[in-house]
Amino acid sequence: MTAPGRPAPVDPLDPIGIEDLLGSDEKAVRDAVRQLCARLIDPYVATWFEEGGLPSIRDLAKELGSLGLLGMHLQGYGCAGMSAVDYGLACLELEASDSGIRSLVSVQGSLAMFAIWKHGTKEQKQEWLPRMAAGEAIGCFGLTEPDHGSDPGAMRTRARRDGDDWILDGRKMWITNGSVADVAVVWANTDEGIRGFVVPTGTPGFSAPVIKHKLSLRASITSELVLDGVRLPADAAFPEVRGLRGPLSCLNEARYGIVWGAMGAARSAFAAALEYAGQRTQFGRPIAAFQLTQAKLAGMAAELATGQLLALHLGRRKDAGTVRPHEISMGKLNNVGKALEICRVARTVLGANGISLEFPVIRHMTNLESVLTYEGTPEMHTLVVGQALTGHAAFR
Template sequence: MSTAAAPPEIRPKDFLGLDHLLSDEERDMRDSVRAFVANEVVPYVGDWFEAGEVPVSELAPALGKLGVLGMHLEGYGCAGASATAYGLACLELEAGDSGIRSLVSVQGSLAMYAIWRWGSEDQKQEWLPRMAAGEAIGCFGLTEPDAGSDPGAMRTRARRDGADWILHGQKMWITNGSVADVAVVWAMTDDGVRGFVVPKDTPGFTTQDIHKKLSLRASVTSELLLDDVRLPASAALPEATSLRGPLSCLNEARFGIVFGAVGAARACYEAALDYALERMAFGRPIAATQIQQAKLAKMALQVNQATLLALHLGRMKDEGLLRPEHVSMGKLGNVDAALDVARSARQVLGANGVTLEYPVIRHMNNLESVVTYEGTADVHALVVGGAVTGIQAFR
């Protein structure tokens, strides 16, 4: 009988040894993105958050060079990476800040994916290589002031005028809106929901930024205004003629959030662990107290559970087995867990937990947006509930 090898020592920041579930290629990619975030995001993001600004024009080309913009798409300058690899990139980006992961998600999983999946060959050739390189920024115009969870109620309309299309309406809460070179805008037509590629210099198309945010401050959030915007027939996405078009894009972005939320949770847990080991009270580190150890143990559990769920969904996607309902469960579970971790970590840090010297309050505020966008937690709960009961509660 052979003697089993001794198990490895516990690594507090990888408690279950989940690194061994990744291939060498996945680890190398993950480490490259992690290093980029450590060098190009973490030292500055607190200042960006406080100022409510982010240098998109500098970050986008750097992210393009890193290879993460549209990295899960094939061709047109895109890396053609696996879904799991893309998810791991999102995890590391959001460990820096949700706003940076949002920039990448909107670019690749919404704007680029819409063109890649539903666009014409001319549209793909015109936009995708530049967007993959970070030379052109995209945004995704679906949400409206009165149509968030119910996109079918959108009021933006597109009508025919000869061979052209005329778009009129308003979009709200659009990431990258004012810095985008191109917007993918969804509108109701006589034939159903259609998508349109709208360059930023099109007459009648304007943007204005949304200010006074207390969440996702290191991210550009805008309103899109379309005042009888005239577009040629070639601007329409030819393969998208129903809500299936935008919803397919949202599912791609939600998949990235499943992983991204893990990154935010991990960053909060690690900050709390490091702080608890260093902070002295009553002559010993606060990590020596039972109440703080209980908090850290639960945080470690939630981070590891969320990582396992994300990796499992990534493998399912790579095998062609992933359904939108699975993604809804992942977003619902992982964002809720990340919020719980962030709130616990904030308590461990005490007063320091509300300063931007530490990442926790920034992540906690950001997650209050993440739990709402790309489908609210309530809607995803209903999606999962409908899947397990066979009864659709919101229809």
């Protein structure tokens, strides 16, 4: 207990009191996710990263599902129906463990499940969403192609009608969960414009070879999707949505989670640097006592607090139904860039130990190099914000 008249001690991980802005239910969600990560992820994730995989993904998906984390911001069909801030806090804690784990949850809930929930038929929703929410079925989201990332409208994957069926041909690249997925949401060009399809991965002609030799997001499964004459019934297509507004609506959901998640990776790196600086002794005293180290720690703390406030502000606006796409773009642009800076500075505080997997810093730093460019490169988000500010589209 703090003595009367004496201020409470400063929490180095929350020096400006952001905790006071959270409700008790929100803190409970955050704490539950943090405890799950401490039990099921943190003791093993450095090994998963070093070995390059996620061997327990199905068991982990079920654990995440049992806590209500898969599609947690969706309503009905076994989904938890939690708030945007709840979802953001969960993403922060998951990415404090590893970006690959947050990606697993984001792709499942904000891409594959959200696409079916938002655009699917009642039958598609009933078939897939309850199992996906429970972690009993894993989904992936096929939009990016080998030659088309920032320009998805130029995709080459094609769906053509054959009687009452659809035939899909094409390739998708850098697909999280692809080789372990039970269902893929695939976007393809048709004579009617871009359409989305719900593709059971056991369908003949569908394959998902694993992408190897990654030096980022190694505790995550990344695949190519190959569609060679995949025949689907007419009701596999999303019935109404046409054009890029379908996939882009899903990407905006995932980008929102990244705004929070990046701050989780940054917090983990900052915490490691702060602890190390207090223990590492040089010239007869801990390096935390030197001015240049304190300048690094103070700068990291300021950027971390700013990013967390931005994420919380966007979450409150999302819950109020007032957030706009360019605001999410600004959040991703700022927070991922600042998280990378925090990791790089933290690496210098740890010196040579900063490149060791005994500490989380280099793992977060290399992961964030992927987070920086997926779900929209910084260049694309810069132009989204620029268009909002000026009224001029500068994409071409």
